[in-house]
Amino acid sequence: MDLASAIHMLTAKAARAVGLHDRGLLQVGLKADINVIDMPRLALPIPYIxxxxxxxxxxxxxxxxxxxxxxxxxxxxxxxxxxxxxxPGRLVRAVR
Known part of the structure; x- marks a missing residue:
């Protein structure tokens, strides 16, 4: 899977699946949380409980x-x- 497809699945597609239609895209008027990633430094250690x-x-x-x-x-x-x-964010408990 290419990076663009993975980002789409984890952002726009996931937001739509749970009814958050104001998220998942960089577009005027929508809520946007942004990660700036340094790909050569990106590392994921082993998950833990x-x-x-x-x-x-x-x-x-x-x-x-x-x-x-x-x-x-x-x-x-x-x-x-x-x-x-x-x-600055807040907890989203349920979609209305």
């Missing part, structure tokens, strides 16, 4: 490196694989 959910629940987690920036609602929230301490 995190025990951080309520009532002792567990989940599969995986770190990544090689992200130059992550931008949410126009604000840089991660720079060079480190958080900036700013959290």
């Amino acid at each position: 995190a025990h951080d959910l309520p009532a002792g629940g567990r989940r599969l987690d995986q770190a990544a490196s090689g992200y130059d920036a992550t931008i949410v609602s126009g604000v840089v929230i991660r720079r060079m694989d480190k958080g900036t301490g700013v959290f």
Whole structure:
């Protein structure tokens, strides 16, 4: 699978599948969260089990490196694989 197809499946296609029609594309008027990736530095270590959910629940987690920036609602929230301490987004509980 080529990179463009993978990005489409993880963004626009996934957003439409769960009813988030204001996401998944870079287009005026839509919500856009953007990852700026340095492809030569991109690395994905082995996933691990995190025990951080309520009532002792567990989940599969995986770190990544090689992200130059992550931008949410126009604000840089991660720079060079480190958080900036700013959290402009909000939790989406259900599509209305």
